[in-house]
Amino acid sequence: MNNRSMSNTYEYGDAEYWDARYCEQAGSSFDWYQRFSALRPFINKFISSCSKILMVGCGNARISEEMVKDGYVDIMNIDISSIVIEMMRKRCMHIPQLKYMQMDVRDMSFFEDESFDSVIDKGTLDSLMCSTDASFSAFLMIEEVNRLLKPGGIYMLITYGDPSVRIPHLNQPGCCWKITLYIIPRAGFESVVGSSSSLRSVMEPVPLTEEGLLAPEYVLEDPDSHYIYICKKMED
Numbered sequence: 507m508n509n510r511s512m513s514n515t516y517e518y519g520d521a522e523y524w525d526a527r528y529c530e531q532a533g534s535s536f537d538w539y540q541r542f543s544a545l546r547p548f549i550n551k552f553i554s555s556c557s558k559i560l561m562v563g564c565g566n567a568r569i570s571e572e573m574v575k576d577g578y579v580d581i582m583n584i585d586i587s588s589i590v591i592e593m594m595r596k597r598c599m600h601i602p603q604l605k606y607m608q609m610d611v612r613d614m615s616f617f618e619d620e621s622f623d624s625v626i627d628k629g630t631l632d633s634l635m636c637s638t639d640a641s642f643s644a645f646l647m648i649e650e651v652n653r654l655l656k657p658g659g660i661y662m663l664i665t666y667g668d669p670s671v672r673i674p675h676l677n678q679p680g681c682c683w684k685i686t687l688y689i690i691p692r693a694g695f696e697s698v699v700g701s702s703s704s705l706r707s708v709m710e711p712v713p714l715t716e717e718g719l720l721a722p723e724y725v726l727e728d729p730d731s732h733y734i735y736i737c738k739k740m741e742d
């Protein structure tokens with residue numbers, strides 16, 4: 507899945523769309539954008555294995571199960587699709603570290619303020635950004651994520667959205683983040699030997715300008731790269 511195939515598609519914001527999709531995919535799993543193996547160094551670096559984690563828009567991805575195998579002990583998974591939540595509950599009933607609840611990220615009032623150390627979002631803000639009321643939905647979701655995080659907590663956003671289209675939403679009123687950006691090529695992308703991106707480690711943060719944009723000289727070799735925003739919740 508890349509930027510172009512996800513953009514201009516209002517269905518991604520609809521619960522009905524996801525229910526129908528997950529009915530078709532019964533019994534299977536699909537990890538959007540990146541698998542755990544590619545994300546593991548970032549998750550291990552920023553999220554401690556004993557932390558309380560909220561996986562928003564979990565879908566039927568394997569990432570939470572892989573995290574448990576890697577030592578993570580407390581992951582609450584939510585999704586707007588009751589179909590996928592029921593499937594995942596059955597699939598993971600033998601894994602006590604994983605809990606599943608049907609919930610809309612725009613209203614997570616079930617949880618008290620500052621209930622989580624970390625929130626992981628792989629493709630869910632992106633889905634909301636494809637809905638007809640994209641900006642308002644994104645506003646509600648980010649407000650909720652901010653409310654649920656403890657001070658110093660981490661919102662890890664994995665997205666196809668570059669800083670010009672994601673930082674303005676992240677920096678909405680009421681939120682105070684320290685944002686560090688990483689960029690990883692899509693799975694299977696081979697960079698040209700000797701190019702600037704082949705020489706750069708994906709674990710090197712990508713500098714942002716004061717306006718929160720990529721520096722003009724930054725070369726994005728794979729146009730379908732994914733962006734990992736590490737947003738640390740700061741005291742106001």
Ligand SMILES: C[S@@+](CC[C@H](N)C(=O)[O-])C[C@H]1O[C@@H](n2cnc3c(N)ncnc32)[C@H](O)[C@@H]1O
Nearest residue numbers: 524537538563564565567585586610611628629
């Ligand atoms: C692009 S998929 C990503 C699934 C999974 N995170 C992954 O990485 O493979 C987006 C997920 O967000 C869920 N979703 C969409 N809108 C939502 C909302 N308002 N609240 C909760 N989940 C939502 C969808 O049901 C879907 O499972």
